[in-house]
Each structure stands twice: as C-alpha cells, then as structure tokens.
Amino acid sequence: MSSFPLLTVAAALPAVGAVLTAALPAATSAKRRDVNKVLPLGVSVLTLVLAAIVAIRFKPGGARYQMTEYHSWISDFGIGYSLGVDGIAVVLILLTAVLVPVVMLASWHDADPVANDAGTFERNRRTQGFFALILAVEAMVVLSFEATDVFLFYVFFEAMLIPMYFLIGGFGDRTVGEDARQRSYAAVKFLLYNLLGGLIMLAAVIGLYVITAKQGIGTDGHGTFDLGTITQALASGKLHFSPVAEKALFLGFMFAFAVKAPLWPLHTWLPNAMGEATPGVAVLITAVVDKVGTYAMLRFCLQLFPDASKTFGPAILVLSLIGIIYGALLAVGQKDIKRLIAYASISHFGFIIMGIFAMTSQGQAGATLYMVNHGISTAALLLVAGFLMSRRGSRLIADYGGVQKVAPVLAGTFMIGGLATLSLPGLAPFVSEFLVLVGTFTRYPAIGIIATIGIVLAALYVLVLYQRTMTGPVKPEVAGFRDLHARELVVVTPLIALLLFLGVYPRPIADIVNPAVRDTMSDVHRTDPAPAHPITAAQVAAANSQGGGQ
Template structure:
C-alpha cells in the first residue's frame, strides 16, 4: 500500500488522546462525576470537530493512499511501531465513529436516573460516559493503525470497554452476555495472535517488521503457509464481523446491552472485522484470498439468508435488529470476497450506511423500550397513534435498512449485487433472496408494534421529546444524504477498491468463483476444508 508524506500535525494522535484524556479526567476528578454527561458530550463534540478539521487535510484525489501518517518506534526489539494513517476507507470509519459517539451519550442522558440515590446515579453516569470515551479512542486508533502488531493490541484492548458497558449497564442477563462476548472475542484474538507472530517471521523483519507497507508483497511464504496464516486472521475477523456460524454471541449481547453500547458495538466495532478483511487479508494474502474465496462467499450467502430468516422469527426487538445485522454483514463480506471493484466499493459504502441505519434502529428501539419497559414485540400495538414521531423514525430507519431507494442502504446494496452478478449469477441470485426477506423482517414488526389498536396501558405514552429528536435528526439526515448523494463516500473508498480488486473475466460466470491450483495445493485445500 502506498503512503504519502507524514503529517506535520499529528491529527490522528490528537483524535485518540482527547477522548482518552477525557475518560481519565472523569475517573480521577470526583467533582466532575455529577457533570459527567455534559462533560462527556463536550469532549465528544470536540473530537467530532477535530476529526472534521483533520478531514479537510485529507487529499481526496489520492484517497487510495495512506495519509495523515505518523510513525514512531514503539517496541523495535519485536518490530512493532506506533504507525498511524488513513486512506479513504479508514477516514470514513473514523468519521462514522466520532459522529455516533455524541449521539450515544445524548441518547443515554437519562438511562441511569433510576438508581436509588444521587451518589449512585453520578457514579454510574460517570462510568458509562468514561467507558464510551475510552472506547471512542480505541475505535479511532484501530481504524488508523498501520502496524499489524498495533492493530492486534487494539483489537484485544477494545474488548474491555465493551465488556464493562454490557456487564454493568445491560439487562438482567448482562453478565452472561458480556462473558459470552468476551470469550468469543478472546478466542478469535488468540488464534489471530498465532498468525501475527508467524507473519513477522515470514516478512522482512527488523525494527519496523510489522508495518503493513513493509509486509505487502515482501513476504516469502509458501502457499500452504500463507493459507494457514490467512485462516488465523479470518477466524478472528469472522467472529468480530460477525459471520455465520461464529455469530451467536451477537444476538445475546445486543439483547442485554444498553442501546448505546449496541450502537457502538454493531454500528462501528463489528466493522473492525470487515475492515481487517479489506486492509489486511486482501493485500497481505492475495493467493490465500483467492483460494478461500469460494468458501467465504458461501458462508456470506448463508449469513445473508440465515440472519434474515432468524430476524423474521424474532419476538425480541433487540435480537431482531442483531440478526438483521448478521444478514447485512453477509452482504459486506460477499462484496469483499467476490473481488470485483464495484462490489468492493459497495461493501465499503455499506459499512458506513449500515452503521448509520443500525444506530438509528437501536436508538429508536431503546426509546420505545424505555416507554413500554419490555423488548417483546407482541407486547406492543397501535403505537403509531400514540407516538407518531417515534413510529415514523422507526419506519425510516427500517426502510433504510431494507435498502429502499433514496435511503442509505440502497446504493451500497445495489453495488454489491451488481458486482456479484458480474462474477457469479448463482451467488447474486441467492443474495437477492436476502433483499426480499429484508422487507419481511422490517415491515412485519412495524405492523405489529405500530399499527392497529393501541396496546392496553400504553395509550398515554408520550412521544419523542426534544433531546431524543436531536439524537435521531442527524441520523435521519445522514440516511437521506447517503441515499440521495452518496458520491463523497463513494469517491473516498473507490480508489481503495481499485487497488484491491482483481480483474474479472469479460463474460459472466454462472458458477461460484474458482481458483486454479496445482495438485499439491488442491490436496492441502481439501485437507484444510475437511478440518473446518
């Protein structure tokens, strides 16, 4: 990957340090505990402004190259560097992260007020805001990391804020859900660590041996070695994404997590899996990527259909949204591994669009549950007459999720399908079924919750207040902007797709993509496939 000159102002470090310092100040300065919410909101808004300013220093004409770069030796004895930089995709994910954090803090403004006394309220508010700010710093850092070892450390470290957000502030089974999330993620991380160590010894080594720019095209591994290291990374990223069949932690976590934590977990952090696939797997392991593509595409198609079907049958609103995300991540992974430029561009735009629409769904669902005090869909009915603004926002968010033209999900899903059909008519046809099922898993719960006669006991429920409307208004605007004018995001990520995509045959193949290998490699592939 190409890199432009290092930045004169360390913008990325500033974006990481500001929220991290904000979290530390909240923890250490006791008088600030009672002002945790306004303090955290101010810090997150400052980070948003700084990110926008940093974005103005980005050369969008060279969006395929790493920019705003920083490089400082960290642990030279093992080849690790503090190396930061963003291309068009990295910048988009950083901006998505800093955009969502202030909304999460504002949405959770009253969530801890049910505690029995003022000291407990202040302490819980402080803890929630501090964890969100710490998580923001780690999100920015991991999307900017250009060193594989640094990426791995952040990949593991960001588990802690999420674990405590779910375990301390979630539902009645929050500790079980938090532990399941942690165990799945740690297992994937440990498998990835084996690949990280092996990758260093296969590369050029030296004091900056983990720099991605030094590893791309510089390794001298056999195909079998490349395949094994690729698999170690892929398992970790598949768990994080999440992909079927290693997705089962997500519905349980989303069901028990507070809505704000679900927004950051599903809207941003799960994108680390697909981000890693794009920025590490494709450039570092091109032969192994081609070798594994048919299997990964098949798993992506299963994720699309399985997630959609499970979403249709859900009775818990938060689990429903989680399963829709399993389906959506299937589309993203499909777009990545068909290796078509159009599909890969669509997958990257999808990452941003899904973050916005899913954030809106989780927050609207959280506002609804706060009023009805239950996540069960069948406990509601006729809410459109009682809370029309909430109902309308839920519908807009759902329509964006099912890719209605004019809203955020349409363009990326169309690009993924178009690129997939260019490679495989079979894969594209199967993926289209997911689009049809999306209408069911969005419109059926909307009909049950919001249409018909109002449910008993909810006829006097108040509609969205001013603060809640301020939370959702930017998300609605973003969904409309990405639907009506997605060009800025497409222009930012398409150069990245152009560098990573492979040239497709001129004729459309009606079968799944295949890779031609020699007899020895075929035997290795068969053995590893049976091992899965």
C-alpha cells in the first residue's frame, strides 16, 4: 500500500479545481473571462504532471495493482475506498490527463457570450461553469479507472453522467443556429440511456454482494465489493457462482458497459450527443468517457465472471462485428462532419470490443492500445474539424471545398487526423487495429476476415470527407479562411506528434499494458490458440543446421 495517496491526489486535484473554478466571480469582460480560464487550464496541466508521475512510478513487472490505497467507508456493507492501478488503468489515466488540457485550449471560446440578432450579448451560464464541468468529468473518470471496489466504481461510473449532461445540453454546439430543443433532446437521451444501463448494473452489483455474503467472503459476516478479494476467492474456489447467477450478473454489468462503450445496438445516443455537443465536449464523450465502458469490460466482466464471459463471448463478437460494419456504412453516407466522426467511432469501438472478447493476448493488447490510439486520433480529427466549422459556421460537408488552397496547415492536420482514423501504417491506430484483427483471426477466423471490411469502408469515408471539404474549387464562403493560429497549433501539435511517435514506436505503451493483459487472460483461464501446424523439434533442428551451413 502506498504511503503517499498519489491516486487520490491525482483525482482530487481536478475535483477541487472544479469547485474553485465554479466559485470564481462572473466575468464582465473578455479579458476577465480569459483570466478565469487560466485556473482550470493550470489545474488540468498539474493533473497531467501527476498522471505522468503515476506512469513513471508504475512497475510493469511488479504487483498487478500498484500504489494501492484503502480506507473503510461503509463497513456494514463491505464497502471501502479502495484504489489501485494496473497497466491498463495507467495508460488510460494518462490519456485522459493529456486530452483534458488539449480540450480546454481548443474550447477556449466555446462558452463565451454570443451576440444575438439585436447586437447585444446573451449568456445563460457563466463561462467558468463550462470549464468547471470539464474538470469534474476528469475527476470522475480518473477515479473510475482507479477504483478497485465495485461499489465505488459504480458511484463514479454514474456520477460522471451529471456534468456530461450539462456540458451537452447547457453548452451545446452553436455553429448551426440556436436550436436548444435538439441539444436538450440529445442530452436527455444520453442521460436516460446511461441511467438505464446503470440501474441494471446496480441490481447486478447488489446481487454480487448478496452472493459473497452468503458464502462468507467478506468480514464479520458481511459480503464484499472488493475486486481483489472476490477474484482471489474465485481463483481459490472459496467463491462460486451457479451458472444461472453468473450469467445474470455478467449481463447486468455488460449491459451498462455496452451502453457506455457504445456497442451496437445500444449506440443510438452517441450520434445525437456528439452532433449537438461542442467539438471539445464531443472529444470528452468518445475519447474519454466512453473508454470507461470498454475498460470496465476488461476489469470487471472478465475478472468477476470468467465462465460467463466465455459463454457470451461469441455473441458479443457478432454484435461488435455488426457495429464495425454498420458504423462504417452510416459514416459513408453522412452529410454532417461530426455525425460522420460519431459513426466512425461506433465502428472503432466495435474493433475494441472485438479484441477484448476474442480472448487472445494479441486481441486484448490491441484493444487496450486501440483505446489510447482512438482517443488521440479522434481528438485530432474532431478538434481540427471544430476549427474548420468555427470559420464557416456550418458542419455540413457540402458547405466546404478548396480549403487546402487557403488554409494548407489546417488541411494538412485534418488529413493526418483522417489518415490516423483509417489506420494508415505509420500512424498509431494501425498497430492496435492490426493486433485486434490478428488476435481475433487466430481464434475466430471468419469474424476476423469479415471485420476487415471495416478497414475498406474507413478509407472510403475518410478520403471522401477530405476530398469534398479540402480539395476542388475554392467556395466563396471559404475564400477568406484564416489558417491555424498559435493557440490552435498548440492544440493539434502534441496530438499529431503522439500519432506519429506511437505509430512507429508503440513499445512504451505495450510494455505497460502486456502484463495486465496476461493477468486478465489468466483470470478467464484462456491461452492463445496453438498454431494449426505446430513446428516440431525435428523441423527446428533442421532449420538450425541449414542456417549454420550457410
């Protein structure tokens, strides 16, 4: 157990920053508004420093959960404030900490007052409230990645919905008029879908506690929510589920995570939410919050219910395969830039979930890398698209054309983000998508082969998007476009650098992730499939002798 509560501090810092930011006095001038934004930006940068320290202190060859903290919370029900991180949690905390300050810089003016038809300024909410909500989301996401108590995880898994609801409904995208009804619809749909998933998960969480209490797994005759205690009891045979109970509990957890992820057919809230949110908030949705769902599949579904995971694995693979192709097909037909990226993300989440439930080390390592790389590539594409849309005041693809002639840097960064989205070799998502496909193919060849259709469709929707917006004659409305300025360059440069670096050298992330993947494979009692035609000792000896004779 760590002597210094580093994990608590890493989550508490943005939470405290959110409170302090919300408490700032309302700004009456543009200069004062910018001053108010410095505090949350500074807090997010300090959180990034703490996340980097967590990553540096983490030892890939050490204990499974490190920097652990525990304090009794509600002892009568076996609930504890229990934190710890494995390699998968470490890289996702780092991803979150990298993206939040980037999102803040990109969204610097997204909550500023807007002139109405009468030429006066209107503002329904204080500007700093927008940034306070972003910090609140960061705090709850980080705690979700750190929690090793099932009930504690559930609390933050649900609590993050509240600030996200207000970010979507209260600070929605205003590039296409002021249709508050659409924003409200998207926010309510997001909330209701996820609350329904959370309600079903809560029933499963209670069921898990009841079973542990009946079998005496907790202390003083109570049950337990501690992940480590439960998994150890499962491994030793002290805790056992009936097949029906395990399947029911697995489905309760999986439903909530599939909504959050989102997995087809529980995905329909995502295009609405991303379409109505500002580009920065859309990045928070798909690159940060949704990753909690896929992460939880690895941490809770597979560890707590290994037999049910294997039973339902093939069905989930089919759903993920449908999501890959369905999302890509709908992306091809979109006229709205943000909805195109939303449907592309549904396709990408299909790859992530497919890698998780392929039950191979390559598939799960690829899925974890995909979570990181998808977060970076989607952030790059969405934020550059946001800069593009802010110049034109429209998110319709048909309203653009010839942008690369008047804003070549904007067009170039947009291209890199798009090429990363289609997993071009040399950019970060390629490695993860390749590992997912290889890991799936070794156990489920047919699903692995069909999933490659998603790659072809990704090339189609990305290249068509670039062609229609960036090439061709310069439209009159585009002719006066300004290229990326200093703040926007600061936003996109680290994202492009990460896409290039992790595309050619993914080892720093892989070295942290691989031990956690091996532990997860052990939890579900799975090993990688043996080759169809294993190499014999005689063949090895013959190859060695031939090599020595040359």
